[in-house]
Amino acid sequence: MAPMTSSPGPAARPLLNRRLAEFGTTIFAEMSALAARTGAINLGQGFPDTDGPESVREAAVRALRDGRGNQYPPGDGVPELRTAIAAHQADRYGLAYDPGTEVLVTTGATEAIAASLLALVEPGDEVVALEPYYDSYAASIALAGGTRVPVTLRPRDGRFRLDLDELRAAVTPRTRLLLINTPHNPTGTVLTRDELTEIARLAVERDLLVLTDEVYEHLVFAEPAGSADGGEGADGGEGADGGEGADAGRHVPLATLPGMRERTLTISSAGKTFSFTGWKVGWVTGPPPLVAAVRSAKQFLTYVSGGPFQYAVAEALSLPRAYFDGLRTELRAKRDLLARGLTEAGFEVYLPAGTYFITTDVRPLGERDGFAFCRALPERAGVVAIPNAVFYDDREAGAPFVRFAFCKREEVLREAVHRLKRLTA
Ligand code: PMP
Ligand code: GLN
Numbered sequence: 001m002a003p004m005t006s007s008p009g010p011a012a013r014p015l016l017n018r019r020l021a022e023f024g025t026t027i028f029a030e031m032s033a034l035a036a037r038t039g040a041i042n043l044g045q046g047f048p049d050t051d052g053p054e055s056v057r058e059a060a061v062r063a064l065r066d067g068r069g070n071q072y073p074p075g076d077g078v079p080e081l082r083t084a085i086a087a088h089q090a091d092r093y094g095l096a097y098d099p100g101t102e103v104l105v106t107t108g109a110t111e112a113i114a115a116s117l118l119a120l121v122e123p124g125d126e127v128v129a130l131e132p133y134y135d136s137y138a139a140s141i142a143l144a145g146g147t148r149v150p151v152t153l154r155p156r157d158g159r160f161r162l163d164l165d166e167l168r169a170a171v172t173p174r175t176r177l178l179l180i181n182t183p184h185n186p187t188g189t190v191l192t193r194d195e196l197t198e199i200a201r202l203a204v205e206r207d208l209l210v211l212t213d214e215v216y217e218h219l220v221f222a223e224p225a226g227s228a229d230g231g232e233g234a235d236g237g238e239g240a241d242g243g244e245g246a247d248a249g250r251h252v253p254l255a256t257l258p259g260m261r262e263r264t265l266t267i268s269s270a271g272k273t274f275s276f277t278g279w280k281v282g283w284v285t286g287p288p289p290l291v292a293a294v295r296s297a298k299q300f301l302t303y304v305s306g307g308p309f310q311y312a313v314a315e316a317l318s319l320p321r322a323y324f325d326g327l328r329t330e331l332r333a334k335r336d337l338l339a340r341g342l343t344e345a346g347f348e349v350y351l352p353a354g355t356y357f358i359t360t361d362v363r364p365l366g367e368r369d370g371f372a373f374c375r376a377l378p379e380r381a382g383v384v385a386i387p388n389a390v391f392y393d394d395r396e397a398g399a400p401f402v403r404f405a406f407c408k409r410e411e412v413l414r415e416a417v418h419r420l421k422r423l424t425a
Contacts, residue, residue, distance in 0.1 A: 019142045019143055019145070020139065020142065020143070022142070023135075023138070023139050023142070026135055027044075027135065027386055027387070027390045028044065028045040028135075028386075031044035031045060031374070031384050031385075031386055032044060032045045032384075034375075034378055034384055035378065035384040038378035038379070038382070038384075039382070040377070040378035040381075040382045040383055040384045041382060041383050041384065041408075041412060041415060041416045041419070042384045042405075043338075043383055043384060043385055043404040043405045043406070043408065043413075043416055044374075044384040044385055044386045044403075044405065045386075045405070046185070046272075046277075046355075046356040046357060046405045046407060047271075047277045047278075047405075047407065048275040048277070048407040048408070049407075049408045049409055049412060050275065050409060051275060051276065052274040052275035052276045052316070053274065053275075053316070053319065053323065055315070055319075056274055056276070056312050056313075056315060056316040056319075057276075057312070059311060059312035059315040059316070060279075060308050060309055060311070060312035062311075063307075063308035063309075063311035063312060064308045068307070068308060068311050069306075069307025069308040069309070069310055069311055070307060070308065071307070072303070072304050072307070073105075073304050073307040073310060074304070075295065075298075075299055075303060075304055076103070076104055076105065076295065077103070077104065077105025077283070077304075077310055078105070078307070078310045078311060078314070079099065080310075080311060080314040081105055081281075081283075081310045081311070081313055081314040081317075082099035082100075082103040082105065083099045083314070084313070084314040084315075084317040084318060085097075085099070085103050085105075085283050085285065085317065086098070086099040086102070086103055086285075087317070087318070088317045089253075089266075089285055093253050093255075093256055094256065095253065095255055095256060095261065095285070097285045097286075098288075101288040101291065101292075102285055102286060102287060102288055102291055103283060103284070103285050103291070104283060104284045104285075104291050104294055104295055104298065105281065105282070105283050105310060106282045106283060106284060106294075106298055106302075107280050107281075107282065107301070107302045107305040107306065108269055108271060108280035108281065108282040109213060109215045109267050109268065109269035109271070109282040110136050110280075110282070111280075111282065111298060111301055111302060112267040112269075112282045112283065112284045112294070112298075113136055113137060113140050113211070113213065113267060114136065114140040114143070114297075114301065115284075115294045115295075115297040115298040115301055116211050116265055116267070116284065116293075116294050116297075117137075117140040117141055117143070117144045117146065117179075117211070118140070118143060118144050118297040118301075119293040119294050119296055119297040119298075120144075120176060120177060120209060120211075120290075120293060120294075121141065121144035121145065121146040121176055121177070122144075122145065122146075122176070123144075123145030123146070124145070124146075124147070124174065125144075125145075125146045125147070125174060125175075125176035125177075126146065126147050126148075126149045126172060126174045126175045126176060127141045127146045127147070127148050127149065127175075127176060127177055127178075127179055128149045128150075128151060128167070128170045128171060128175055128177070128178050128179065129141070129148055129149070129150055129151070129178075129179040130150070130151055130153055130162065130179070130180065130181055130184065131150030131151060131152045131153065131391070131392055131393060131394065131397075131398075132152075132153070132186055132187065132388050132391030132392050132398055132401075133148075133150065133179075133181070133391055134181060134185050134186075134213065134391070135390065135391060137179055137181075141179075146176065147174075148393070149170050149172075149175070150170075150392070150393050150394070151163070151166050151167045151170045152166070152392070152394060152397055153184070153187055153189060154397075155350060155361075158350060158351065159189060159350065159353075160184070160187035160188075160189045160350060160359070161189070162189075162191065162195050164195065164198045164199075167198075167199070167202065168202055171202065171206050171208070175206065175208060176208070176209065177208055177209040177210060177211055178199065178202075178203055178208055178209075178210045178211070179210075179211050179212075179213070180199060180210060180211070180212040180213070180254055181212070181213040181214075182196075182212070182214065182251075182254070182354075183214075183216035183217070183219060183220055183251070183352075183353065183354025183355045184354075184355065185216070185355055185356075185357060186355075186357050186359055186386065186388050186391055186401075186403040187350065187352070187357075187359050187388075188350065188351075188352020188353060188354060188355045188357050188358060188359060189352070189353060189354075190220055190251075190353040190354040191252075193252055196252055196254055196257055197257060199254065199257075200254065200257035200258060200259060200260050203259070203260065203263060203264075204258075204259035204260075204263075207263075208263065209263055209264075209265070209290070210254060210260065210263055210264045210265070211264075211265050211267065212253070212254040212255070212264060212265070212266050212267065213267045214251065214253060214254075214266055214267065214268050215267065215268055215269045215271065215272050215273075215282075216272055216354050216355045216356070217251040217253070217268055217273070218251070218272070218273045218324050218327065218328065219272060219273075219327075219328060219331060219354050219355055219356065220249055220250060220251045220328070220353065220354040221249065221328060221331070221332040221335065221352075221353060221354060249328075251354075253266055254266070255285075255286075261287065262287050263287075263290075264286060264290075265284050265285070265286040265290050265291070265294065266284065266285045266286060267282065267283070267284055268282065268283060268285075269281065269282035269283070270282070270309075270313040270316065272356070273316075273324075273327070274313065274316045275327075275407075276309075279306060279309040279312075279313070280305065280306060280309075281306050281309050281310055281313045331356070331406070331407065333410075334406040334407070334408070334410065334413060335351075335352065335358065335406050337406070337410065337413050337414070337417075338358055338404060338406040338413050338416075338417065339351050339358055341413070341414075341416070341417025341420065341421075342358060342360055342404065342417070342420065344417070344421065345417065345420040345421045345423060345424065346364055346365045346423060346424045347360035347361065347362060347364065347365065347402075347420075348360060348361035348363070348364050356405050356406060356407040357403050357404065357405055357406070358403070358404050358406060359388060359401050359402070359403050360401065360402050360403075360404065361400050361401055361402075362400055362401075362402050363400050365423055365424065367400070368399065368400060369399055369400075370387035370388060370389055370398070370399055370400055370401055370402045371387040371389055371390075371399075373387070373402060374386065374387045374402060380422070380423065381419045381420050381422050381423055382419045383416050383419055383420055385402050385403060385404050386402065386403040386404075386405075387401075387402055387403075388401035388402060388403055389401070404416075
């Protein structure tokens with residue numbers, strides 16, 4: 001009888017597969033845990049500290065009570081929500097999508113990103129992404145076996161800017177898709193119409209697919225006409241204009257540019273627009289073959305989720321314009337409050353044109369390493385922030401930048417600023 005051969009046991013190699021090994025725990029979990037442990041004010045993870053509209057919350061309760069969505073909703077999302085998403089794209093942006101074949105509801109934007117990349121990327125494909133990049137992009141590209149090719153946004157004249165020549169140079173015959181994010185997390189940059197036009201031109205010329213993450217579409221801050229400094233009161237630092245992006249105050253979806261609709265998947269989510277980040281209702285819109293590809297992956301990730309919440313988000317999307325304007329105005333005031341406070345506390349501030357976030361440079365405080373700075377900040381000042389370096393392949397390029405979230409109550413922001421002034425006291 002042949003001797004039994006023993007195969008290597010589980011201990012013989014690392015438990016975590018090598019595609020995920022480099023990622024560790026997300027910075028958001030690490031920093032929110034640090035805030036909880038130290039009692040520091042959490043300006044790290046981007047979630048509002050007050051819930052969205054009562055009427056939307058009530059709509060979710062009603063759906064639960066009426067038994068709508070308590071069992072598996074349809075794989076594509078409930079028809080009411082798909083219709084509301086299509087109506088939103090048409091009314092806001094003049095983009096016509098068929099709710100039957102061109103809209104897919106996902107478990108937050110996060111699943112939309114993962115499913116899109118898993119569906120479209122083959123091992124060896126390159127994905128060109130703006131750096132700093134939202135952390136799930138890198139992990140999802142890796143899970144798909146792709147290679148990320150970062151194009152770094154660099155600060156110039158008060159704003160993080162895309163170098164279009166660098167973007168062009170990043171595209172090779174192996175490039176499968178461009179992964180764009182505007183308004184951009186973490187820098188707060190909103191790509192200008194000129195930048196979007198160049199991206200579109202490149203995509204058409206090189207016949208590339210485009211995945212665009214527009215979860216902050218309703219958080220583009222209008223600037224007063226002719227503003228050169230980010231508006232009254234907000235000292236965003238030298239030349240910070242904050243309002244130069246995308247038609248000042250109006251989001252321009254990449255899919256609206258010539259030649260883009262047929263090659264673009266647009267991702268959004270209810271989390272930021274309605275201040276219910278825990279509900280995790282997101283969506284993808286795009287042409288039928290692209291949406292079908294995403295569905296192929298999505299059906300084996302969660303299949304479906306959030307039934308009753310889907311009905312509530314359908315109602316939320318038809319809230320009057322005043323709701324969306326009010327949200328933007330409120331957040332803009334919070335942005336200005338925090339920008340002013342951070343400037344007074346000694347940070348260099350890049351006034352964001354959109355999103356929940358302000359990126360700062362800590363070098364004026366005599367610091368060089370944003371990571372070390374953020375780890376020490378709860379102890380030194382009772383505040384938690386995010387080191388932008390985690391969003392870079394080129395850690396050196398990201399080292400001095402630190403991100404603060406301003407989607408918090410005004411009194412919380414005031415207290416945070418008060419504490420941060422201790423750094424130079
Ligand atoms: N994309 C960006 C740029 C984000 O900032 C976030 C974080 N909210 C997401 C995607 C994930 O969105 P969701 O919570 O809907 O999954
Ligand atoms: N998008 C949020 C941020 O950038 C966090 C989302 C998460 O915790 N994964 O802060």
